[in-house]
Amino acid sequence: MDYFDILISILGSAIRLSIPLLFTALAGLFSERAGIFDIGLEGKMLVSAFAAACVAHLTANPWLGLLAGIGVSIVFSFIHGFASISNRGNQIVSGVALNFVAAGLTVVLGQAWYGQGGRTPQVPAEGRFAPIILPGADAIREVPFIGPLYANVISGNNILTYIAFLMVPISWWVLYRTRFGLRLRAVGENPGAVDTAGISVAWLRYRALIVTGFLAGFAGTYLAIAQSAAFISNMSAGKGYIALAALIFAKWKPVPVMFACLLFGFLDAFANFMQGKSVPLIGEVPVQIFQALPYILTCVLLAGFIGVARPPKAGGVPYTKER
Amino acid sequence: MSTTSVQLPGWINYGVIPLINLMLALFFSGLVVWAIGENPFEALQLLVAGALGRGEGIGFTLFYTTSFIFTGLSVAVAIHAGLFNIGSEGQAYLGGLGAALVALSLDRYVPWYVTMPFAVIGAALFGAACAAIPAWLQAKRGSHIVITTIMFNFITSSLMNYVLVHLLIVPGKMAPETRTFLPGGQLPKLDWLIALFGGKLGAAPLNVSFLIALVMCFLVWVLIWRTKLGYEMRTLGISPSAAGYAGIPYAKIVMIAMLISGGLAGMMALNPVMGASGRLQIEFVGGAGFVGIAVSLMGRNHPAGIVLSALLFGILYQGGAELSFDMPSITRDMIVVIQGLVILFAGALEYMLRPAIVRLYQQVGGGK
Numbered sequence: 001m002d003y004f005d006i007l008i009s010i011l012g013s014a015i016r017l018s019i020p021l022l023f024t025a026l027a028g029l030f031s032e033r034a035g036i037f038d039i040g041l042e043g044k045m046l047v048s049a050f051a052a053a054c055v056a057h058l059t060a061n062p063w064l065g066l067l068a069g070i071g072v073s074i075v076f077s078f079i080h081g082f083a084s085i086s087n088r089g090n091q092i093v094s095g096v097a098l099n100f101v102a103a104g105l106t107v108v109l110g111q112a113w114y115g116q117g118g119r120t121p122q123v124p125a126e127g128r129f130a131p132i133i134l135p136g137a138d139a140i141r142e143v144p145f146i147g148p149l150y151a152n153v154i155s156g157n158n159i160l161t162y163i164a165f166l167m168v169p170i171s172w173w174v175l176y177r178t179r180f181g182l183r184l185r186a187v188g189e190n191p192g193a194v195d196t197a198g199i200s201v202a203w204l205r206y207r208a209l210i211v212t213g214f215l216a217g218f219a220g221t222y223l224a225i226a227q228s229a230a231f232i233s234n235m236s237a238g239k240g241y242i243a244l245a246a247l248i249f250a251k252w253k254p255v256p257v258m259f260a261c262l263l264f265g266f267l268d269a270f271a272n273f274m275q276g277k278s279v280p281l282i283g284e285v286p287v288q289i290f291q292a293l294p295y296i297l298t299c300v301l302l303a304g305f306i307g308v309a310r311p312p313k314a315g316g317v318p319y320t321k322e323r
Numbered sequence: 324m325s326t327t328s329v330q331l332p333g334w335i336n337y338g339v340i341p342l343i344n345l346m347l348a349l350f351f352s353g354l355v356v357w358a359i360g361e362n363p364f365e366a367l368q369l370l371v372a373g374a375l376g377r378g379e380g381i382g383f384t385l386f387y388t389t390s391f392i393f394t395g396l397s398v399a400v401a402i403h404a405g406l407f408n409i410g411s412e413g414q415a416y417l418g419g420l421g422a423a424l425v426a427l428s429l430d431r432y433v434p435w436y437v438t439m440p441f442a443v444i445g446a447a448l449f450g451a452a453c454a455a456i457p458a459w460l461q462a463k464r465g466s467h468i469v470i471t472t473i474m475f476n477f478i479t480s481s482l483m484n485y486v487l488v489h490l491l492i493v494p495g496k497m498a499p500e501t502r503t504f505l506p507g508g509q510l511p512k513l514d515w516l517i518a519l520f521g522g523k524l525g526a527a528p529l530n531v532s533f534l535i536a537l538v539m540c541f542l543v544w545v546l547i548w549r550t551k552l553g554y555e556m557r558t559l560g561i562s563p564s565a566a567g568y569a570g571i572p573y574a575k576i577v578m579i580a581m582l583i584s585g586g587l588a589g590m591m592a593l594n595p596v597m598g599a600s601g602r603l604q605i606e607f608v609g610g611a612g613f614v615g616i617a618v619s620l621m622g623r624n625h626p627a628g629i630v631l632s633a634l635l636f637g638i639l640y641q642g643g644a645e646l647s648f649d650m651p652s653i654t655r656d657m658i659v660v661i662q663g664l665v666i667l668f669a670g671a672l673e674y675m676l677r678p679a680i681v682r683l684y685q686q687v688g689g690g691k
Contacts, residue, residue: 037469039469039473082672083667083671084671087674087675088674089670089671089672089674089675090407091671092469093407093666093670094667094671096670097663097664097666097670098667099663100613100659100662100666101660101667102663103656103663104656104657104658104659104660104661104662104663107656107659108654108657111652111653111654112359112360112653115652233656241474241477244473248470286489288481288482288484288485291477292477292482295474295475295477295478296474296478298474299456299457299471299474299475302464302466302470302471303464303466304464
């Protein structure tokens, strides 16, 4: 295998690994820009993966699975909203709590329903999102450079992958070109001003959280019935936190979020590829370095060494009307 | 009239409200048990019997309690200074390396009571080291401590993975763990404590670190409520701007609070590493750092409350393990659900019932 083939295969796997990150990071983008920290992204991903796997197994229809994933994820969003918007509780505590509930509940229910140690049964092939071969992929496969790139990286992904990339311009448009987006960004910076303008801060933040739940539902569904064919306990494996890191790394902006997710996905794919291989002059590079790199990069960024990461000003602060 | 400004007496604030929140969490956990077709009352009975029924069960319960006291104190100290340390998990993990290095280098030469103080210092130093960078980033660069401590949980996990798989592993073995420490590197069991109450410890790993945990509770109480440093920490936690006007140095207090918090988390490692398994194993923390968040919130960040809520979680952990034997349809993960619900009700929703309770209190005629 020459270097180009290796690169193609790493790129293909990088795309696949970055999709759940991309959905989740965009999900976090909406809540954080509205001033609600959501540590619970990990949990949302997990419950939606579980729901999607159960429903897809039951109905053999991936779209119903997706619907279930989104629905459950939005329910979790509402609990987070109830705690942190309506009751002005600590947003981080609420997120941590929901992560635990998600991690426990999925396994408890999975074991009670299917008795396979928290796994759900295999989803049949027609219940999954299958790879789509884009037109002409086979025809130009033999063309040097562009051919393999098109056939193996751009083509051959499932529909959710394309939706994920479509969500990037859509998120940008919603945040920067619609009235809802303007207000959403305003409520994350200065909720008092939004309130003065006669707009309900609470309802606006709830709507932001619904969008968050909607997008996180895609991420979980992708994990369960696109990337694999069942729910496995704790299958999100910290991806919610990497997505959070990507969101910060991208300084809370949609297009940079995409590049951050691709970078972290690439690091993950590269780490998988490097496992057990040795590099000339250096020897075997420990895979743990690649695993830790997204987090280290994010800390370095947060430290202000690569530009300044300025979070939404009202983030994490419950809004109280003046009495 | 707004109810937020009404003062409630301590027994309501620290007794009734946490108890109601706990009841709510247990109620919803019961709903889950009921939903999967088991009897919640029977489950609760089995759980309590498994945790407190025999000497061995109590030994396990107190073993878990020990870990949770350390991590609960760790979270509480940070909260008093207005910092939310989610990194106790990683700090405890790195603390294990500190304890193990001390045990590995001393166990051949000296008895355990000589090793112990060094191990305590080693574990605390490594735990504090893990908290140092997030603390510095918060103090000097304004990076959010929650995010950086989350990142450090993962960084520590990768680091420990590397250290165990490549450096400390016993040559020729597959399992990524150190060699078993000699008796000089292990903390002895507390058989006599259980025997005092007429029980048998059996295989339960309750050990001397339980006593260390209780000592730390006392020291944390002294620190927070009886020293100048504790006063400054609490001031900073309640009002950073007031602390600023009073000339309390922000960066210094943040650093100190986080280092103490990390040190306490690190000491948690003594319990499983030197007390139970006698070696450093991969992922030995097993979520105890996160339980510390629940323990601290439930215990209202007070050492006495932390001991009680650590005991509660110890009962849940041990009882939950027994329960999953008796009711196979309920897995151990039920504890994680309960833990999440406790954090939700005692932490995020702690003010949900307050207005209602204030109204009730005023109607009954209190507060006049």
